[in-house]
Amino acid sequence: MVSEKNTNQIMNKIRVNRWKDQLFKVWGVACTLIGLILLVVFIGDILIDGIMRIDWGFVTDLPSRKPEKAGVFTALMGSLWVLVLTTFIAFPTGVAAAIYLEEYAKKGRFSAILEINISNLAGVPSIIYGLLGLEIFVRILGLGASVLAGSLTLSLLILPIIIVATRESIKAVPKTIRDASYALGASKWQTIWNQILPAASGGILTGVILSLSRAVGETAPLIVVGALAYVPFAPGHPLDDFSVLPIQIFNWISRPQHGFIENAAAAIIILLLVTFMMNGVAVYYRNKWQKKWK
Amino acid sequence: MRKFKEGVIEKTLLTSALITVAVTIGIVSVLAFEAIRFFKEVSIIDFFTDTQWTPLFTDKHYGILPLLSGTFLTSAIAISVALPIGLSISIYLSEYAPKSFRKTVKPMLELLAAIPTVVYGFFALIVVTPFLQGIFPNLSGFNSLSAGLVMGVMIIPFISSISEDALHAVPKELREASYGMGATKLQTAFKVVVPAASSGIIVSIILAISRAIGETMIVAIAAGQQPRLTFDPTVPIETITSYIVQVSLGDVQHGSIEYRTIFAAGITLFTFTFILNTISYGIRKKYQSNYE
Amino acid sequence: MEIVATRNTIKTVENTTNMESEECQKPKISIKNVKVWYDDFQAIKGISMDIKPNAVTAFIGPSGCGKSTFLRLFNRMNDYVDGFSMEGKIKIDGSNIYKKKIHVEELRKEVGMVFQKPNPFPKSIFENVAYGLKIQGITDKKLLASRVEKALRQADLWEEVKNDLKKSALALSGGQQQRLCIARTLAVEPSIILMDEPTSALDPISTAKIEDLIFELKEKYTIIIVTHNMQQASRISDYTAFFYLGELVEYNKTNTIFTKPEKKHTENYITGRFG
Numbered sequence: 001m002v003s004e005k006n007t008n009q010i011m012n013k014i015r016v017n018r019w020k021d022q023l024f025k026v027w028g029v030a031c032t033l034i035g036l037i038l039l040v041v042f043i044g045d046i047l048i049d050g051i052m053r054i055d056w057g058f059v060t061d062l063p064s065r066k067p068e069k070a071g072v073f074t075a076l077m078g079s080l081w082v083l084v085l086t087t088f089i090a091f092p093t094g095v096a097a098a099i100y101l102e103e104y105a106k107k108g109r110f111s112a113i114l115e116i117n118i119s120n121l122a123g124v125p126s127i128i129y130g131l132l133g134l135e136i137f138v139r140i141l142g143l144g145a146s147v148l149a150g151s152l153t154l155s156l157l158i159l160p161i162i163i164v165a166t167r168e169s170i171k172a173v174p175k176t177i178r179d180a181s182y183a184l185g186a187s188k189w190q191t192i193w194n195q196i197l198p199a200a201s202g203g204i205l206t207g208v209i210l211s212l213s214r215a216v217g218e219t220a221p222l223i224v225v226g227a228l229a230y231v232p233f234a235p236g237h238p239l240d241d242f243s244v245l246p247i248q249i250f251n252w253i254s255r256p257q258h259g260f261i262e263n264a265a266a267a268i269i270i271l272l273l274v275t276f277m278m279n280g281v282a283v284y285y286r287n288k289w290q291k292k293w294k
Numbered sequence: 295m296r297k298f299k300e301g302v303i304e305k306t307l308l309t310s311a312l313i314t315v316a317v318t319i320g321i322v323s324v325l326a327f328e329a330i331r332f333f334k335e336v337s338i339i340d341f342f343t344d345t346q347w348t349p350l351f352t353d354k355h356y357g358i359l360p361l362l363s364g365t366f367l368t369s370a371i372a373i374s375v376a377l378p379i380g381l382s383i384s385i386y387l388s389e390y391a392p393k394s395f396r397k398t399v400k401p402m403l404e405l406l407a408a409i410p411t412v413v414y415g416f417f418a419l420i421v422v423t424p425f426l427q428g429i430f431p432n433l434s435g436f437n438s439l440s441a442g443l444v445m446g447v448m449i450i451p452f453i454s455s456i457s458e459d460a461l462h463a464v465p466k467e468l469r470e471a472s473y474g475m476g477a478t479k480l481q482t483a484f485k486v487v488v489p490a491a492s493s494g495i496i497v498s499i500i501l502a503i504s505r506a507i508g509e510t511m512i513v514a515i516a517a518g519q520q521p522r523l524t525f526d527p528t529v530p531i532e533t534i535t536s537y538i539v540q541v542s543l544g545d546v547q548h549g550s551i552e553y554r555t556i557f558a559a560g561i562t563l564f565t566f567t568f569i570l571n572t573i574s575y576g577i578r579k580k581y582q583s584n585y586e
Numbered sequence: 587m588e589i590v591a592t593r594n595t596i597k598t599v600e601n602t603t604n605m606e607s608e609e610c611q612k613p614k615i616s617i618k619n620v621k622v623w624y625d626d627f628q629a630i631k632g633i634s635m636d637i638k639p640n641a642v643t644a645f646i647g648p649s650g651c652g653k654s655t656f657l658r659l660f661n662r663m664n665d666y667v668d669g670f671s672m673e674g675k676i677k678i679d680g681s682n683i684y685k686k687k688i689h690v691e692e693l694r695k696e697v698g699m700v701f702q703k704p705n706p707f708p709k710s711i712f713e714n715v716a717y718g719l720k721i722q723g724i725t726d727k728k729l730l731a732s733r734v735e736k737a738l739r740q741a742d743l744w745e746e747v748k749n750d751l752k753k754s755a756l757a758l759s760g761g762q763q764q765r766l767c768i769a770r771t772l773a774v775e776p777s778i779i780l781m782d783e784p785t786s787a788l789d790p791i792s793t794a795k796i797e798d799l800i801f802e803l804k805e806k807y808t809i810i811i812v813t814h815n816m817q818q819a820s821r822i823s824d825y826t827a828f829f830y831l832g833e834l835v836e837y838n839k840t841n842t843i844f845t846k847p848e849k850k851h852t853e854n855y856i857t858g859r860f861g
Contacts, residue, residue: 123570246511
């Protein structure tokens, strides 16, 4: 009798457990879909708000007090300047630092400190980099609120991301390639330059593009550095004043007239297009590169 | 000659690596330098106990508490959205979902983290707040609720992706042992897999918190610019980050006390994120050695 | 030496008589024309056989012959593998375990499994053994303690760990871990135990202990063991099945298989000429 009762209890328990299991499965699917649905809603809503506003004039017009006359030309050019300068500053520095850490630094206190330091920098809020840039580049080095000061600030911001990605890619290069090169009498640098870097290039490229896409979307550090919302001309020189797309968007969002909201949505479409394209290219390179080694 | 060239190259590379150390030293000294000068004029006790933050008014108060409460309120709302959803996604993707589904969905979710934050700010202010006002008519146009909710969506992938990696790294054998004794997937997930991956999950949560505390544009756009010591999510507030933005947008004289307030606020923010990052680094190191 | 030999002979004779009487018994597991696919690859190509109760049946064959896949059919462990599909019937105690209404959780309570590598949970020794009971909803502390002790005793581990029940299971040696995994399986009180190369990761001394244990356990349980080790199969099993490329080549009493196999292929494999 007792055992029969026990069996029944266990059977009930199994039924309840199965029921809970199925319930969680539904919940899990729902959570995953919520994330994706929100993504679609975000993009859909912004497209509805802004797509009608985009025409050639919107891209080539200068900023204006009147929403229907305003364009993103100066901001777009500012973003382009920032992108190019940041690439030239952050890419070589980040890759060089990563090569040092991966190939030269001896395991010990020094490299441990470097490692903790980089991991910490990656977690520093972007606005803090803005404060650093404001004091060092804008004031002490006297660059003013220039496109160069902004690019230097963003370079420091994305440096940890580039270093981490480059180190991962170098680590993934098979040891046999290194051995083969050394066995042929190549020096350390020759091996790195001719063998390891080409082999790791896909992964490095992915990391660099992803970090640059982050730089293009950054707003807060550039506001702190002093990038302006209203710049009448596109920068022609690294020391010129500048605005960037995200700041233009921020400025338009804060205006009360509805026309500017439409402008903001339209500018967001352009910004998202740039961001997603960069992400797409990065993912493409990552897949291509992973196939090569796995 | 070859040896000389190799030496020069090594030194150049070393210099690049040292730049990262210089950045940290730079951040700490810039913040400390301006903050010390700030604390020469404002008592540190007032800073931590005064319940008003009004440096830009004529009746000046320098109490950081209202900014802190604003920061924690928005972060808490964000985490309470992102934690259950992010964890559920990670468990679903690693324990239930077919491989192909996982492979497509994970990068799509990561796209949520790639969207510039100013875009999220737009969404919070223009879409979410009006929508919520339909449900709660008392909701102000600027409030921590919609800023927090949207920020929560933004940090979902931080939790779901890193936790999923940790869950995925749990050896298959442990799952099979549990299934083999008649456990359901749910029981196996919560009694075996999640505990085994706990350090990775904790790291993901800490990173998400750190990210929420430091997030700027969403709160600057949608949460308002009114520092007040409250935990009411329906009224305008101000966070540390949005205060820094507010001052930066205005015309504040370099070297003035108003200018220094942003560094005092900045060093407070930096301290919190530094502590969180250090904890997560420590856990990550310990966890790596456990698995290898 | 001679005395030992005689004893062994007597034992074998006894075993044989036992088996003959068992032969009239109903099979514990009966398998009818089972085929398994992973996507397009056919791993099992139509196997039928009966497994006898309270005996040790060994599955042997070269790697990739499907013996592990076949073993994992009996507790439906293949269900979670991507691309898995099957045909045919498997009955345990007369009921089809692949019919729609079956609860796999209940089936797995009945059919325990011990894996290739010891895989204790990263929990205490006690928690490991109590796990299966707890997921069934047993919370009574006294009952848990007594069932854990019983299982550890059955697995010959109690004396070694009785003072360390709260210690992490990961601190045990490999052999102890595997006996812990056996205890964990026994605690749920299954009637069948599947063992997938349970000693392949262990040293000879630990292996010997596990083999002794299997010998003791077969009084109460039906045991199926997959092994790569011919000597092990001949030492511990009553029946042996030889698999090759997804097919059952030969299945008979272990004695017969190892002394006068019917098929040339089997003979080549067990004498080590291939595989």
